[in-house]
Every structure is written in structure tokens, then in C-alpha cells.
Amino acid sequence: MSTLLSDVRGAPPGELRKLLPGFGMSAMRAFAGPLILPSADGQLFCPDALRDDPALGDLVDDQLIAWAGRIGIYPGRLDKLRSYGFGRYMMLAHPAVSDPDRLLAATKCLVAEWAADDYYVDEVELGAEPAVVGSRLARLMSVVDPARMVPRYTADMDRYHRLQPISEAFRTAMEHLAVYASTTQMGRFQHQMAILFLAWTQEADWHVNKRTPPVWEYLVQRHLNSYLPPMILIDVLAGYELPAHEFYHPEVRRAFTTAGNAAVLVNDLHSGPSESDTDFNLPRVLALREDLSRDEAMARTVEIHNELMHTFVGLAAQLSAAGSPNLRRFLADTWAWLGGSRRWHATTGRYQRS
């Protein structure tokens, strides 16, 4: 805790001061102070949703299911997809956005990612095969960042993608996203997909080679396979743009990736109990690699999550105090996203054990 406090109370790095001229230290301390409260023992340090509008979530989910049916993802499982409430997820995570079409664009991207995770990476009964994950994802990447080649082979490639509902999901989701995202914001999305796909090939290696990674390596994978893919749409959906020099500033990236990593541990806490014994999640890796009981591993996961969240809050306080109005807004929207995500995990049909 003392390191966290000194992180927050210390001066922003000189670099940051140059980038983000603005408030003085006293304003920063006033902002940061009340936020740095330890959470009660064993409890998740995470906000709750700032808004819950079930009718808006339902509307987005209706349109999502119509789209999924048209392109053929989750065949025969649209009822299940509906019960996951991914449209509701985006409604909760973007509380300042009431336009269903913007929420739908983000939901399509989220579901394209989740379909790739379920059908290519995780669910053997749905056709996932660790030995071919790398090839499948590399082919999928040629939709995300369109591969260029000579026309006769382009025709072969297009024929392949037309038969792959997940390719079609990415193509149409990105087309929809492009209505609202700038070129730079689309570039961010492509970059984040490459990172995500890389992480999934790492996970496939663990399956193929029947290897449980050490905790640090699992956390590296969860850093690449974090909640950043949907979170990078925060400003897109809200109708502003955090410029690249702020978005990619190392301190901003540090805060944002820390938030994404904390958020994905909430996923591990909720999804672990419904995952198969061969799936990887932090409680399971901790139990196996550090010889902890299930309860101890869950408690350790909460601790790690909370440490990440305190780090995020400290960094966000520094950046908000010194930063541009857009950066402040982005960090506040990130906090709101985390709360919406937490509420979704606690209520989605995806993680309710039948």
C-alpha cells in the first residue's frame, strides 16, 4: 500500500508534465486523495455499473441476434448467445451512450472476438483445435488487416472467407465500426486484434504441449488477452477521440493496460467455475503452480486484481490531474467501463451454472 500511495503522491514524471501541462500538485493531491482507500479484506475493489437500462440492452441484443443469424455465427445456439446479453454488456459498459446503433457496432466487434475465442480457441466441442489455432487466426487477421495479393489468389482467399462465418463477423462488424471510428481508431482496433490473436496462439501452445504456464507467464498472456479489445472503443462510442499522442503515451498505456488486465481477472473469477478442467484461468494456474486450495486461489486472484486496480487509480489520478480534458474523460469512462463490466459478469447467463 505504501508504494501505491507514494506512486500517487509523487510528482508526475517529467515526460508527463511536458505532455500534459495543466494542474499543479495540490489539485492533483486533492483529486487523488479520497480515491486511494483500501477495500475491505477479500472484497473486489471495483466500481459497479453507473447505468442499467435493460430496455436499451434488450434492443441491442435483438439487433445483435438478427445479425448473428444472417452471418451464421453460433449456429443452432442463438438462444444461448441471447442469454449471454452481450448487447446488455455494452449498454452497461458505456453508460454515456444511448444510441443503440453505436452500442450495436461495439457489440458486433465483441461478439466476433468471442466467437473466434469459442470456436477457434476454447471449445473443443464447437470445433476448436489447438493444433490449428495459429493458422486459423492468421487467416482471420487477413480480414482484420486485409491481405493484398494478386487477383487470382485473392479470389481463392475470398472464397475461403465467404465460408467462414467468423470471417464474415469480423468483416461486417468492422464495417459497422468504421461508421463511427476515425482511421486512427480503426488502426488501434487492428493493432489490438493482432495482439489478441498472438495471445491465443500462446494459449494453444499450452494445450498442445500439455503445459501449465508459471503464474507470470499466464499474466503475460492475460495482458495480451485482456479486455482491451472492447475497451479501446470507449472514446469511439462516446463520440470523441483521444489523440494518438495521448492514447499511446507510455503512462497512459500503462494505466489503460493495467485497467484491462484487472478487468479480465474479473472474467477469470466469474468464468472459472463454468470452464472445463483443461481451460486456463488465474485461480486454476495459481492452484496448480503455487499449490493453493481453490478458495485460496480465488482469494489470491482478488488480491492481484485489487493491486492492479489500485495501480490504475493511482495512475489515473496523476494523469487526470495533469492531463487534457479528453484524457480526463477517457480515464473516467474507463472507470465506468470497469463498473459496467463487473455488473455484466455478475448477471450474464454465460457464467450461470445450469
Ligand SMILES: CC(C)=CCC/C(C)=C(\C)COP(=O)(O)OP(=O)(O)O
Ligand atoms: C473475446 C474477447 C471479448 C476478447 C477480449 C477478452 C477475452 C479474451 C475474454 C473476456 C475471453 O476470455 P475467456 O476465454 O476466459 O472468456 P470465457 O471465460 O470463455 O467467457
